[in-house]
Amino acid sequence: MSPTGIAILGSGIFAKEAHLPAIAALGTARVALKAIYSRSEKGAAGLAADAQEALRLDARPDVYFDADPARDLDTLLARPDIAAVIVVLPITTQPAVVLRALAAGKHVLSEKPVAADVAGGLALIKEYEAAYAPKGLVWRVAENFxxxxxxxxxxxxxxxxxxxxxxxxxxxxxxxxxxxxxxxxxxxxxxxxxxxxxxxxxxxxxxxxxxxxxxxxxxxxxxxxxxxxxxxxxxxxxxxxxxxxxxxxxxxxxxxxxxxxxxxxxxxxxxxxxxxxxxxxxxxxxxxxxxxxxxxxxxxxxxxxxxxxxxxxxxxxxxxxxxxxxxEAEIASFLDALAGTDDGLGAPRGALSDxxxxxxxxxxxxxxxxxxxxxxxx
CATH class of the missing domain: 3.30.360.10 (Dihydrodipicolinate Reductase; domain 2)
Incomplete structure (x- = not known):
């Protein structure tokens, strides 16, 4: 089985210090990091450089950021070689990005919490369950505990x-x-x-x-x-x-x-x-x-x-x-879910109760x- 092509959306501390080492531990046979998105070019480029070193890649993942329409988030989400995204963005920013990714046909692993409040989380879950889960798209919430x-x-x-x-x-x-x-x-x-x-x-x-x-x-x-x-x-x-x-x-x-x-x-x-x-x-x-x-x-x-x-x-x-x-375990579980084996980890309604x-x-x-x-x- 070929590795799953993914992108990381967000370039903060946790993306660098937690997600990159986890992806490295899973190995290139399971996952291929294709691209990095951040609101700023500096943030995306910085994490791409860190990713090349941490994952021992021949080339840096492609860089996407808001200021360039030719390299913005929608352009990244249009790529057919990217099957899934890991969303590591500020709490209030994430729900809209989760929906954009799902609308583009991407599977999504988004960092906890599921939303800033219960009302927002419920609205997000209901839209996923009605519009995207029936299409076979997987959305999980990354709760590492x-x-x-x-x-x-x-x-x-x-x-x-x-x-x-x-x-x-x-x-x-x-x-x-x-x-x-x-x-x-x-x-x-x-x-x-x-x-x-x-x-x-x-x-x-x-x-x-x-x-x-x-x-x-x-x-x-x-x-x-x-x-x-x-x-x-x-x-x-x-x-x-x-x-x-x-x-x-x-x-x-x-x-x-x-x-x-x-x-x-x-x-x-x-x-x-x-x-x-x-x-x-x-x-x-x-x-x-x-x-x-x-x-x-x-x-x-x-x-x-x-x-x-x-x-x-x-x-x-x-x-x-x-x-x-x-x-590492939550990303592995997400990849397993994409392959049809769901262990129940990261269910959005569970994260909503938190x-x-x-x-x-x-x-x-x-x-x-x-x-x-x-x-x-x-």
Whole structure:
């Protein structure tokens, strides 16, 4: 089978630092990067040069940008050798570009979140399902936490009953962002024109991981949102109590407004899920592989042991390490879907529920919000 011809739309940090290495890992037998688009020629040319080096290409991918009608986005989308595009653009820009690509007959993998708000996401999904899915076009949302082998392994442990019936859970993400951060020094983040700021852009990752782990969907949320650092407006902190449709409940703490670095490094960030027969935790750690540090997601599973009479005899502990490779996994899943094998990763309606969680937490002010009702097609 010949490699799938793709283009990357967007030339920012994540396109360079995450998507290019993932495409390189997948190899030229699976994917051929044909072109780069950015709003500016400088951005597109820069990523094209990085791509040539990272992918060890004989020539740079072709460059497209808005100022030249002969090399603009529509010209790129008209190319028959490009079957699919990866959209890595600002949150409010992406939906219109997703539709332009679909209208041009291209399959689409667009970065999370699916849209800036639930209403916009629903409108986008309904148009895709009505006009483009029937034509066989594939659109997936690139949510790398959902695709991470570490979270997948933890979810499987829960499905296998290693901790019994899930009863409660906890997610804690405490981040320190100052004005020197490369993530802050991006124009569309510095002056966000969408709800939640970093909470939407980064918070959906944690919610996607919980969506994967929990046996039933999160249904009711009561939370509060606030702003600790003025330059992270409109909000940088969420604390929420959540109940799933099965009755399990938990606490979700998300902040990008830690006052000092130590508040983040000593926060014990991660996820825990507790059941009737044990519990598991998931944390990102560094391990050495051939002397080089490698990021892994470590799942520690503690299971209650009983004797033949049902008396508790202690607990066993199992540790599962999986290399962090979610972007590679999500692109591989997308390519598999193009070939007719769909594992369900990146479903737009799943990504919409992640946005719904953040939106509900931003607006709740302590009042309960029905998350399932929020994402119902209207």
């Amino acid at each position: 959902e695709a991470e082998p570490g979270y997948q392994a933890a979810a499987q442990a829960i499905k296998d009953g290693k901790i019994g019936k899930v009863t409660f859970f906890n997610a804690r993400v405490v981040n320190y962002i100052d004005k020197n951060s490369k993530w802050y020094n991006t124009p569309w983040r510095t002056v966000p024109d969408y709800q939640g700021g970093f909470l939407l852009d980064g918070g959906v990752h944690t919610i996607a991981a919980l969506r994967l782990l929990l046996p039933s969907p999160m249904q009711t949320l009561s939370g509060f949102a606030s702003l600790a650092k003025e330059y992270l407006a409109p909000h940088d902190t969420i604390n929420a109590a959540v109940q799933s449709s099965s009755g399990a409940h938990g606490l979700v703490e998300l902040t990008w407004g830690a006052p000092t670095p130590s508040r983040s490094t000593r926060a014990f960030n991660g996820l825990t899920v507790t059941g009737t027969r044990g519990w598991l935790s998931i944390n990102q750690v560094q391990v050495l592989d051939g002397g080089a540090p490698v990021g892994v997601l470590r799942t520690t599973i503690s299971t209650l042991q009983t004797d033949a009479d049902g008396r508790e005899t202690g607990e066993t502990e199992e540790v599962v390490d999986k290399r962090v490779m979610g972007v 946005v719904a969680f953040i939106e509900a937490a931003l607006k709740s002010n302590g009042a309960p919000v029905d998350l399932l009702a929020l994402v119902e097609a209207r």
